[in-house]
Amino acid sequence: MNTIDHNHKLTLAYDKYVRYLFIASAIFMTVIIFSIIFFIGKQGLMTFKEVSPIEFFFTSKWDPMGHHYGALSFIIGSIVVTFMSIVIGAPLGLAGAVFMAKIAPKWVREIMRPATDLYVAVPSVVYGYVGLVLLVPFLREFFHVGTGFGLLAAAIILAVMILPTIISICEDAIRSVPKPLEEASLALGATRWQTLWHVVVPAAMPGILTAIILAMARAIGETMAVQMLIGNTPMIATSLFSPTSALTSNIVVEMGNTPFGSAWGNSLFLMALVLLLISLGMILLIRRIGARRIA
Amino acid sequence: MNLFKKSKVLASAVAMMLGVAMIAGCGSSDKKAEDTVKPAAIEGTVSASGSTALLPLLKPAQEEFQKLHDKVNINIAGGGSFTGMNQAAEGSVQIGNSDVNLPNDYKDKGLVDHKVVVEPFVFIANKELPVNNLTSAQVVDIMTGKVTNWKEVGGPDQAITIIHRAKSSGSRATIAEKVLKGAEFTDKAIIQDSNGAVRTAIASTPGAIGYVDAPYADQTVKTLDFDGVKYSPEAIISGKYTVWSYGHMYTKGEATGATKAFIDYVMSPEFQNTYVEKAGFIPVTKMSK
Numbered sequence: 027m028n029t030i031d032h033n034h035k036l037t038l039a040y041d042k043y044v045r046y047l048f049i050a051s052a053i054f055m056t057v058i059i060f061s062i063i064f065f066i067g068k069q070g071l072m073t074f075k076e077v078s079p080i081e082f083f084f085t086s087k088w089d090p091m092g093h094h095y096g097a098l099s100f101i102i103g104s105i106v107v108t109f110m111s112i113v114i115g116a117p118l119g120l121a122g123a124v125f126m127a128k129i130a131p132k133w134v135r136e137i138m139r140p141a142t143d144l145y146v147a148v149p150s151v152v153y154g155y156v157g158l159v160l161l162v163p164f165l166r167e168f169f170h171v172g173t174g175f176g177l178l179a180a181a182i183i184l185a186v187m188i189l190p191t192i193i194s195i196c197e198d199a200i201r202s203v204p205k206p207l208e209e210a211s212l213a214l215g216a217t218r219w220q221t222l223w224h225v226v227v228p229a230a231m232p233g234i235l236t237a238i239i240l241a242m243a244r245a246i247g248e249t250m251a252v253q254m255l256i257g258n259t260p261m262i263a264t265s266l267f268s269p270t271s272a273l274t275s276n277i278v279v280e281m282g283n284t285p286f287g288s289a290w291g292n293s294l295f296l297m298a299l300v301l302l303l304i305s306l307g308m309i310l311l312i313r314r315i316g317a318r319r320i321a
Numbered sequence: 322m323n324l325f326k327k328s329k330v331l332a333s334a335v336a337m338m339l340g341v342a343m344i345a346g347c348g349s350s351d352k353k354a355e356d357t358v359k360p361a362a363i364e365g366t367v368s369a370s371g372s373t374a375l376l377p378l379l380k381p382a383q384e385e386f387q388k389l390h391d392k393v394n395i396n397i398a399g400g401g402s403f404t405g406m407n408q409a410a411e412g413s414v415q416i417g418n419s420d421v422n423l424p425n426d427y428k429d430k431g432l433v434d435h436k437v438v439v440e441p442f443v444f445i446a447n448k449e450l451p452v453n454n455l456t457s458a459q460v461v462d463i464m465t466g467k468v469t470n471w472k473e474v475g476g477p478d479q480a481i482t483i484i485h486r487a488k489s490s491g492s493r494a495t496i497a498e499k500v501l502k503g504a505e506f507t508d509k510a511i512i513q514d515s516n517g518a519v520r521t522a523i524a525s526t527p528g529a530i531g532y533v534d535a536p537y538a539d540q541t542v543k544t545l546d547f548d549g550v551k552y553s554p555e556a557i558i559s560g561k562y563t564v565w566s567y568g569h570m571y572t573k574g575e576a577t578g579a580t581k582a583f584i585d586y587v588m589s590p591e592f593q594n595t596y597v598e599k600a601g602f603i604p605v606t607k608m609s610k
Contacts, residue, residue, distance in 0.1 A: 285403045
């Protein structure tokens with residue numbers, strides 16, 4: 027009798043303290059994230075003690091040794107390369123998702139789904155390396171340009187990298203479109219293509235937008251592959267093949283040798299803060315779109 | 322519900338304790354690192370960080386030194402020249418490794434310079450290029466963007482692609498000082514973030530030129546003569562080949578104890594005459610000036 031009671035007490039205590047442990051972990055995690063944001067924000071904003079915001083955001087002369095801290099070319103580089111990768115990757119990904127959700131026979135889908143998941147497991151340095159030894163020489167010879175490094179090379183590799191995100195989220199969104207909608211469309215005499223294009227895809231739109239924004243967040247934060255392919259030239263690109271820089275690539279190339287606490291080091295933190303804010307903005311956007319989901 | 326309320330309080334207490342424990346943990350380890358500098362006997366921990374170019378040299382130094390003094394523990398990390406100088410100035414490491422001379426911002430931080438090795442640099446170009454020699458004036462014209470086609474410097478009609486290091490790189494600072502002498506690099510260049518990456522990119526890009534630490538120049542690229550002088554350790558020692566810099570180890574104040582012993586070991590003839598040359602550097606002991 028006594029032992030049972032004892033065991034029961036132990037179980038209760040276990041129950042109670044493990045719960046505290048979970049709560050503590052959750053708090054700890056939140057604290058870490060906010061500390062990171064706080065630290066990057068504090069360090070980044072210290073840039074403005076020596077550099078005017080107008081110079082940082084609206085000029086593109088990046089020469090820290092000569093006290094020029096114009097980061098415009100990096101910001102434009104990040105945005106343009108992200109946008110280009112979406113333009114290349116989103117239609118492909120959406121088409122793939124439609125195929126997998128609505129057209130492919132079951133066995134094809136069962137091969138393709140794990141295959142797309144496999145994309146995610148490929149480290150970005152591998153993508154970058156493949157881009158460096160295959161894509162860059164190919165672009166150089168195919169288009170007869172100087173080097174092949176630049177926006178297009180980075181955007182193509184990024185497009186491949188964001189495909190799994192787009193495919194898997196779009197597919198889920200398309201699958202969760204209620205069957206009756208589709209059946210009604212077919213019953214009204216719409217062809218398969220008309221049904222897909224005018225009924226299924228619009229109904230899945232919130233999910234598709236979520237996929238695209240998540241993919242953008244992934245693309246803008248990608249560092250290694252971009253750094254290996256974009257050329258890292260601190261100049262605004264004038265063509266698809268002119269080497270330029272992105273925020274991430276410039277941070278990774280310069281941080282190792284940049285004095286911490288100097289205006290130069292701080293301006294790299296400010297770039298990190300800009301990236302963080304862009305990503306946060308995207309996440310907020312997803313929450314708003316997600317709330318409007320019909321399916 | 323009552324339980325949950327109580328649990329909130331407790332949980333925050335747990336979280337705070339965790340936090341305090343972490344902070345305390347960090348603090349004590351910092352202290353430990355500082356304390357070990359003091360003893361005069363050769364024992365303790367020496368931490369060094371900084372230049373990645375010096376890493377391949379300091380790794381064997383660390384191994385050999387620890388064989389001689391088994392009570393000394395040496396940690397060597399990379400991070401870049403400025404990281405090394407910063408951390409040495411802050412006291413978070415005992416030795417800051419650097420490829421560059423102390424910049425003006427650091428002059429008042431009490432860092433003591435130890436020149437431990439000579440790092441030679443070479444200009445390399447894509448293998449297909451028929452150019453074998455560039456004068457210093459030609460190199461300056463190319464690197465500043467004044468000359469953009471190989472035909473202007475005795476080569477074929479082909480565009481020049483500069484592939485080199487970022488503005489924060491110690492190698493780039495050395496070239497700026499020894500070759501460009503105040504002229505500015507053009508921004509029209511591909512930037513790679515390491516010696517190896519520069520070499521790989523040059524090897525695969527027709528008409529490309531750049532510079533690397535001499536040990537990195539291998540069969541995949543063409544090493545260019547500079548002002549008619551082919552790079553060799555002898556050419557540097559005799560003063561004919563001018564593109565090199567000292568590898569520095571900075572300490573905060575004069576080195577003492579195990580730190581001093583380690584630096585002394587790196588500068589000793591037995592190390593300089595064996596591992597330094599094997600790693601592709603040149604012993605400081607051989608430099609007359």
